Amino acid sequence: MTERKMTCIICPRGCRMTVKYENNTLIECKDNFCARGPTYAKNEIAAPTRVLTSTIPTDSKTVPLMPVKTSKAIPKEQLFTAMKLVKTIRAKAPLKCGDVIYKDFMVQGTDLICGRNLKV
């Protein structure tokens, strides 16, 4: 069994939890303020995921970059591969905040989406 400190990253409170686990299975989680803490710890031990945010070039003169994010968290170990894929994508106006710019990004069912409006 392993015991370690883990910071829950789900909300800004950032609880500093003590977690015990064995073979990628959570046994105990302490010092979490709410129930989302143990859920985070469980995923973090088994298969950590993160939302990726980045920017992609646009064809607009006034707004050179479009901020983008993954619609869901993707496996943490894929972040750098995902950045390579991000670098191949361009944004073409018009676009609206929330529009899908790349479907099934890295993981099926996860999209890369636009973070702002872009007028022609």
Next chain:
Amino acid sequence: MNLHKQLVVIGGGPAGMAAAISAKENGIDDILILERGEFLGGILNQCIHAGFGLHTFNEELTGPEYATRYTDRIEALKIEYSLNTMVLSIKKDKTIVAVSRDKGLMNIKTEAVILAMGCRERTRGAINIAGSRPAGIFTAGTAQYYINIMGKTIGKKIVILGSGDIGLIMARRLTLEGAEVKTVLELLPYSNGLGRNIAQCLEDFDIPLMLSHTIVGITGKERLEGITIASVDEKLTPIPGSEQFIECDTLLLSVGLIPENELTTDAEVEIDQRTSGAVINENLETSVEGIFACGNVLHVHDLVDYVSDEAARAGKKATQYLKNGITKNEYKNIIAQNGVRYCVPQKFEKLTPETPLFFRVTTPCDRRFVAVFADGEAVYKKREAYLTPSEMQIIKLNDEICEKLNKATQISIELI
């Protein structure tokens, strides 16, 4: 150009937008937002990471997404705004001088003003590092602007001085962009950033955080070539013999934010030395009648959600002032002491549950009670497991507590 506006909001960041929206929704139509940048949204436009809006929208948005929610609302409500417009001065009588790219010089007479100019970063000048002055030294926010708005590369081997949130966020961003972030140095024995940012921006990428360290020398003629660091003692002075050289081409300074208050001082508004923002009452009104302040220009916030809430209250209070005038009598000060660095509002006439008390502690501490005293009686008491200066704390008062505070003459907020 001379004009008259009932309400002018200075700054089109989240604070300015929320204040204008709330004033409009409360019945003021003659509103103008003045923003010096090319877009509404303020600092949010360059904060492309997720972490905004958990309280307000119950989901984790990126900065630009959060800003879009408000800009869409501004458009829908047809609130007038002027971009590329820099306010040069405000006088005590609430007249504003601004200069705009397409309208030229503007003299604006107003009945009420909301200050929402945000804050700016402390620079190297403010922290004094010895050595040469090569290229490659940026504040973390400037670097963020170059990378996230302009799409420029700033360097390959990076050191970050200061463990504030902007520095941490930039450490991750630069790493994902392919740069090598060698270390984050922090003068104090604890970090000023949120725990979640240390976890997901540094630990995720094995970037070392060196606490109690500072820079004692800078090397490089034209471009930065490296820095010399040293550990510091309890008095924060470098320990001789602990120096080490780190090769790097870029240094980011993330050493804190200060409210941007030149205009505020210009209007003869009283400033609180601890927050570097205006002294306000429970209505977010400054010492000058009809001038209100909210957001980072008032005190540095860590969370935009609190900025939006506070600004919406400022908009509502400005509306009440325009409609009824706010009658001022005697104010009572809220004294921040025994581990509490400041409290906003600093003074009040009559508190209601609508007004939260915001405060920060002086140093990190475990298991303490936060208490509000009214003439020696603890009318509010709450145990906190962990308190740190990097997290703004908030106290929500109920009717009963407000009544006691309104009756008392000596009010203080402290740790016990």
